Amino acid sequence: MENLPSYEEAMSGPDWLSLAAPFVPLSSWRQCCLVNRRFYREFAPRLWQDPLVTVRKLGLDPNDDLIWYRRFINKHVKSIRLETRLLVRSLDFRDFALRASGLYSTEASERAISESFRYLPEIFPRLTCLLIDGHPELDPSSLARTNSDARAPTSLQLLDIARCPQELTPKLFNSAYFRELVYLDMSHIPGSVKSAVLSSLNSRFLPELRVLKVQGREMDDTTARLLFKAFSRQLWSLNLSENKLTDGIIDDDFLTGCFSSPPSRTDAHFEKEGKLVLPRDVVPTLIAEGLPVPTARRLAESAFYRNIRRAYPQAFTPDMNPRLSSLTLTNIPSRSIGPVIEQLVLFLKLMSTQQKAIRDARAVFSGHRQPLLNGLRYLRFEMEAEFSDDLSTLSSGGEVDFDALLDPGNESFSDETLNFFEEESGGVTSRKRSGLPVYGRSNSQFNKPELYADFASGHRLKTWPYSSYDAEYISLHEPNLTTSSPVEVWIGTGRIGLHAAVNEYMWNLQDPNLRINIGPATPDHVAAGVPPFSYIFYGAWDAIVFPKDLQSALRASMSLPFCDVATAIKEYRLGTKGTSEHWEGKIELVRTSSV
Numbered sequence: 001m002e003n004l005p006s007y008e009e010a011m012s013g014p015d016w017l018s019l020a021a022p023f024v025p026l027s028s029w030r031q032c033c034l035v036n037r038r039f040y041r042e043f044a045p046r047l048w049q050d051p052l053v054t055v056r057k058l059g060l061d062p063n064d065d066l067i068w069y070r071r072f073i074n075k076h077v078k079s080i081r082l083e084t085r086l087l088v089r090s091l092d093f094r095d096f097a098l099r100a101s102g103l104y105s106t107e108a109s110e111r112a113i114s115e116s117f118r119y120l121p122e123i124f125p126r127l128t129c130l131l132i133d134g135h136p137e138l139d140p141s142s143l144a145r146t147n148s149d150a151r152a153p154t155s156l157q158l159l160d161i162a163r164c165p166q167e168l169t170p171k172l173f174n175s176a177y178f179r180e181l182v183y184l185d186m187s188h189i190p191g192s193v194k195s196a197v198l199s200s201l202n203s204r205f206l207p208e209l210r211v212l213k214v215q216g217r218e219m220d221d222t223t224a225r226l227l228f229k230a231f232s233r234q235l236w237s238l239n240l241s242e243n244k245l246t247d248g249i250i251d252d253d254f255l256t257g258c259f260s261s262p263p264s265r266t267d268a269h270f271e272k273e274g275k276l277v278l279p280r281d282v283v284p285t286l287i288a289e290g291l292p293v294p295t296a297r298r299l300a301e302s303a304f305y306r307n308i309r310r311a312y313p314q315a316f317t318p319d320m321n322p323r324l325s326s327l328t329l330t331n332i333p334s335r336s337i338g339p340v341i342e343q344l345v346l347f348l349k350l351m352s353t354q355q356k357a358i359r360d361a362r363a364v365f366s367g368h369r370q371p372l373l374n375g376l377r378y379l380r381f382e383m384e385a386e387f388s389d390d391l392s393t394l395s396s397g398g399e400v401d402f403d404a405l406l407d408p409g410n411e412s413f414s415d416e417t418l419n420f421f422e423e424e425s426g427g428v429t430s431r432k433r434s435g436l437p438v439y440g441r442s443n444s445q446f447n448k449p450e451l452y453a454d455f456a457s458g459h460r461l462k463t464w465p466y467s468s469y470d471a472e473y474i475s476l477h478e479p480n481l482t483t484s485s486p487v488e489v490w491i492g493t494g495r496i497g498l499h500a501a502v503n504e505y506m507w508n509l510q511d512p513n514l515r516i517n518i519g520p521a522t523p524d525h526v527a528a529g530v531p532p533f534s535y536i537f538y539g540a541w542d543a544i545v546f547p548k549d550l551q552s553a554l555r556a557s558m559s560l561p562f563c564d565v566a567t568a569i570k571e572y573r574l575g576t577k578g579t580s581e582h583w584e585g586k587i588e589l590v591r592t593s594s595v
Contacts, residue, residue, distance in 0.1 A: 017042050026057050048087035052096045065097040066112060073116050077123055090129035091120075093138060117142035121177055126154045133185065134163040144172045155180035162187040162213065173200035180208045187215035187239070194223045202230035210236045219243040228258055293387040294562070295554060301339045302560075303553035304545060310501050311544040312524040315343070318354045318376045326378040334386050334591070335562040344381075344565070345572050351376050352576075352583040377585040383566060385592055458496060463510045466494035473534070476518065489518055490534040499529030501544055508540035515540060566591075 021042050024032060032043040047054060051072070060068055077085070097113055117140065120127055132138050140161045157180055161168070167190040173181075184206070193201070193214060203209075212235055214227070224245055231238075235258070286304075288296040318324070333340055354375045361372055460466060465474055473488040492506040508514045516539035521530045530536055547553045566589050576582040 050090040088124040092131045114139040128157040131160045133160045139166040158183040160185045167191040170195040170199035173205045183211045185213040213239040216242040298557040302557035303547040307545045313527045314524045328380040330382045337560040341568045380588045383591045460494040487535045502529040
């Protein structure tokens, strides 16, 4: 709709004729145009939008295309009113006059249509779309001689001349007939792209061009850079596939010359738009140097696993992304003491539940169109290499300094002080991060057992930040956030509560080395007890993951035997086969080779 409707048009119901017109057969459109002016306004634009497509649908034999076109252009067009010719908006030659008729040679066929291109602006002043893609005979070069400058008709907006066998003149786009061209496809045609760029294929003659396709033109890096410079940041889409290009064209000049941040990206629009940040530690990895693989695996599935589940209680389920049909899980250990197998089996059960829900929904929609997704149908497990369960390296018991491995907190902070967080001992760590600002005053005395006993009995913490703030939020500036105004960081009540992770987070905030890296609360944080739409100290929250006493945690896990993960999955699959819990998708197990 070019103009806003009037009050009467907005308040009145839809016209019955406009509702019925799409269902009227094309063969009746001409008769409908003769009924009255109202019918003419409705059906004439449909009839004349693309005469070539219309006449083909009306039954014109492909062998008679040339005869009809010559008669139409040379005779009938002269008698057609200008108001009617203004209705022609598109000419699609892709399936027109592909064969030479018996009365005319192929050369005559080429001249008959190609020469008519120069008169298109005069014949059809509002023509905006011209499609010649793949036509074996037509020569688009005639468009360069259009008589368009004097009368200034409507410019073409879409031109598709891909796969035309004739070489184009480099000055093709000098004509004002292309000044409003938005879409141009000139792929797989002979001729030099460099000459075209220097002559007319540039922003000077094509100021409105937004989509350009130049595939299969044997273009090299030098010509591509010339093309980038010719249009700079004007284009929205540029297709250079199937050319002789290298990765060298993606350099700083290309990135800065062809891409820019919109001027609307300011702090004033931050709440609506935001900013993309790619931190390198978004998936943190803890390297346990000096520990044998079996020892590290046992720790990962015992103490670390329990702490992770407490700090990040949400797990991925198939219904979190219902459009996902294939999923690959990487870095799966070949053997497990239990949790890995339990979680993989649970995921298979959830996929079976999703499968049953989709099957039930299809039964409800039986006999109707089923706009349903298929759900997960392919699951790939990439298993890590096998490892030896030889624990002889730990036989001496004192060769590995577990406390120094993760730099835990003060040794006076005993295991008993953590019992309230969880039945098993969890803990905090005092780990410094370079380059991140630390907030608040230092307090090295917060780890005393008597202070935790006071906290566990219901009293409020007395160290910073709780000694200086009575509210649950403190206002701080975070340089890593793209906002100049301070943010309200949640520190909690300072009193023991129902959420174990929140209790440990509040205790960790007493360590100045953990009051770092302010960021928004994620759904995982909210599920663990953090108020939604708030900011927290990621450093204090991430410290929940690290056990206080690694040596005690390892001793507790040493008695748990390893089980083969692949065997456990296969046994579960065999056990559910033929039952309602069997997932009918495909599972692939892949073992990676050891280094």
